[in-house]
Amino acid sequence: MKWISAVSKRTIFIYFILLFLLYLFYVLNTFSVDENMFTFKYLTLKRHVSNYNYVTRRFAALLGYNFKDKYMTLRKPNLVPTKRLPDALIIGVKKCGTRALLEFLRLHPDVRAAGSEVHFFDKFYHKGFEWYRNRMPPTLEGQITMEKTPSYWVTRSAPKRVFAMNPAVKLLAVVRDPVTRAISDYTQSASKRPSLPRFEELALMDGPWGSVVDTWPPVRLGIYARPLRRWLRRFPRSRILIISGERLVVDPAAEMTRVQEFLNLKPVITEKHFYFNSTKGFPCLLKSESRSTPHCLGKTKGRNHPYIDPVALERLREFYRPHNERFYELSGINFGWQ
Numbered sequence: 001m002k003w004i005s006a007v008s009k010r011t012i013f014i015y016f017i018l019l020f021l022l023y024l025f026y027v028l029n030t031f032s033v034d035e036n037m038f039t040f041k042y043l044t045l046k047r048h049v050s051n052y053n054y055v056t057r058r059f060a061a062l063l064g065y066n067f068k069d070k071y072m073t074l075r076k077p078n079l080v081p082t083k084r085l086p087d088a089l090i091i092g093v094k095k096c097g098t099r100a101l102l103e104f105l106r107l108h109p110d111v112r113a114a115g116s117e118v119h120f121f122d123k124f125y126h127k128g129f130e131w132y133r134n135r136m137p138p139t140l141e142g143q144i145t146m147e148k149t150p151s152y153w154v155t156r157s158a159p160k161r162v163f164a165m166n167p168a169v170k171l172l173a174v175v176r177d178p179v180t181r182a183i184s185d186y187t188q189s190a191s192k193r194p195s196l197p198r199f200e201e202l203a204l205m206d207g208p209w210g211s212v213v214d215t216w217p218p219v220r221l222g223i224y225a226r227p228l229r230r231w232l233r234r235f236p237r238s239r240i241l242i243i244s245g246e247r248l249v250v251d252p253a254a255e256m257t258r259v260q261e262f263l264n265l266k267p268v269i270t271e272k273h274f275y276f277n278s279t280k281g282f283p284c285l286l287k288s289e290s291r292s293t294p295h296c297l298g299k300t301k302g303r304n305h306p307y308i309d310p311v312a313l314e315r316l317r318e319f320y321r322p323h324n325e326r327f328y329e330l331s332g333i334n335f336g337w338q
């Protein structure tokens with residue numbers, strides 16, 4: 001419409017708006033106090049407003065004003081899922097129930113998580129954030145993107161790197177009695193290498209009465225205070241949720257209530273999602289995102305542990321006692337491990 005100058009376009013549009021307001025004023029004035037009539041008039045007005053909204057936008061577009069895009073953006077939420085960097089991370093601890101926590105969280109419709117461990121902050125940091133973002137599932141606006149990699153907990157550079165990605169990221173760590181954790185770690189290694197020496201031989205120097213080998217990874221990983229101190233140098237305590245691996249087994253719904261609260265999620269995951277499978281000895285899911293029938297975590301979760309000499313167990317408990325105390329102090333939670 002080249003023949004309409006910019007000034008006259010504006011004038012025509014202003015006249016149009018004034019005419020519309022005059023009409024609204026007229027309709028409002030004709031309202032009766034009668035209740036039924038009011039409802040009817042209200043609905044009629046609503047329909048008129050919506051019609052005129054449409055006509056106004058069409059008319060503005062005809063005059064060369066592009067109202068449409070702005071209007072659509074304001075009205076419609078982002079309906080296209082996009083890959084985003086995580087808003088929350090399960091950073092550890094290995095063999096404490098990290099898979100169970102992730103699978104339970106995935107029951108929530110507002111949580112989207114990478115299925116396998118991404119290992120970005122420990123192994124693949126050199127690949128860059130774009131690579132990392134591409135490993136994430138597509139998420140809708142309002143949904144939380146997550147991933148779990150238990151080795152982040154003990155990776156020295158991880159706190160700094162995670163902070164560089166997003167200083168407001170929420171961190172979750174599951175912990176468990178370090179003695180049981182060490183046995184669980186050993187059981188996993190032994191399942192891959194049946195020739196592995198007995199646990200007691202690896203964990204203690206010169207048999208059950210000897211001193212604890214604190215350099216052996218399954219033992220060292222149970223000293224939770226050290227890594228927690230490193231994470232606390234970068235993140236406030238309020239940004240790290242420490243979850244009891246034992247409670248996650250005994251009362252998963254209660255622990256998930258804490259988790260959902262921490263992540264500002266609606267409390268959707270409740271006891272209705274779980275049942276206790278007595279054969280497995282663990283809570284299992286009635287249904288999940290991928291399966292509509294009851295199922296447990298895989299065979300590698302909830303393995304039978306080998307018999308361990310009680311003297312060796314006592315030596316390990318003695319060893320961990322001061323470390324546990326330090327961890328209780330730092331975390332502000334007494335986990336009550338013996």
Ligand SMILES: Nc1ncnc2c1ncn2[C@@H]1O[C@H](COP(=O)(O)OS(=O)(=O)O)[C@@H](OP(=O)(O)O)[C@H]1O
Nearest residue numbers: 094095096097098099100184282283297301302303
């Ligand atoms: N619901 C449920 N089902 C099965 N297993 C459960 C569950 N909740 C917690 N656990 C405990 O999780 C332990 C494995 O921990 P992780 O998933 O962190 O292991 S890993 O680090 O990812 O390998 C695993 O250790 P093991 O018992 O030694 O196999 C379990 O004790």
